[in-house]
Amino acid sequence: MQLGNVLVFGGTGMLAEATGWIAQHANHTIAFGRDAHKLARLTQKYEAGTKTLDYTDIGALRENIINAYKEHKEINMVVAWIHNTSPKAVSVIKDTLNQLQLHQEWTLVLIKGSSSRLSDIKETQEEKLPNCTVKEVRLGFKIEEQGSRWLTHGEISDGVIQAIRGIDKETIVGTLVPWHKRP
Ligand SMILES: NC(=O)c1ccc[n+]([C@@H]2O[C@H](COP(=O)([O-])OP(=O)(O)OC[C@H]3O[C@@H](n4cnc5c(N)ncnc54)[C@H](OP(=O)(O)O)[C@@H]3O)[C@@H](O)[C@H]2O)c1
Numbered sequence: 001m002q003l004g005n006v007l008v009f010g011g012t013g014m015l016a017e018a019t020g021w022i023a024q025h026a027n028h029t030i031a032f033g034r035d036a037h038k039l040a041r042l043t044q045k046y047e048a049g050t051k052t053l054d055y056t057d058i059g060a061l062r063e064n065i066i067n068a069y070k071e072h073k074e075i076n077m078v079v080a081w082i083h084n085t086s087p088k089a090v091s092v093i094k095d096t097l098n099q100l101q102l103h104q105e106w107t108l109v110l111i112k113g114s115s116s117r118l119s120d121i122k123e124t125q126e127e128k129l130p131n132c133t134v135k136e137v138r139l140g141f142k143i144e145e146q147g148s149r150w151l152t153h154g155e156i157s158d159g160v161i162q163a164i165r166g167i168d169k170e171t172i173v174g175t176l177v178p179w180h181k182r183p
Helices: 016-025 036-046 058-072 089-100 118-122 153-165
Strands: 005-009 028-033 049-052 077-080 106-113 132-139 141-144 147-150 170-173
Touching (some): 005 016, 005 089, 016 028, 016 036, 016 077, 016 153, 036 049, 058 089, 077 089, 077 153, 089 132, 106 118, 106 153
Parallel strands (some): 005 077, 028 049, 077 106, 106 132, 132 170
Antiparallel strands (some): 141 147
């Protein structure tokens, strides 16, 4: 599988394994994050390209996307697990790339996970762009004999990889129902 040029936001923590898989299947990967140690670990372990960015700084977010586009000529995929500390980040990513590459097909993989609000997980990106395929990964929990538990890092990464590889617009990792049975 060839993913082309990929930008990853929020992929240096629990999602590091998926970012590593992406780096192995992409021409170029840039994983963005704030923590220099996590970025260095990603480069050492998976040879992933990394850049320092706080995505709450919307100007810096836009600038980094423009720079990545200038460097690689096209961006084929964006994988984003963005906290609600930066509510505008996803639309800035979409708008910026749309302006830069109006005639380029690209895929946006959005990861949604919250321990408290089901609406945050189920909410769908309303605005559709003609050249952008949006795939949403909803993180749930696991129900087992002894009770329920949150997903492991491995399960989260596997779910994201499955979403990237497949054609489904929605991937639910674990279960979201019954929501009151979450840990
Ligand atoms: N459903 C489940 O089973 C499950 C399991 C675990 C977690 N969750 C949920 O997943 C969410 C994320 O958890 P977590 O934060 O502990 O995940 P994490 O993967 O450990 O860290 C968040 C990722 O986002 C990046 N990030 C966060 N703020 C950033 C910013 N302002 N700028 C750039 N990068 C930023 C971090 O990079 P830096 O550290 O470099 O900033 C890191 O890569 C929580 O809401 C949690 O409830 C759900």
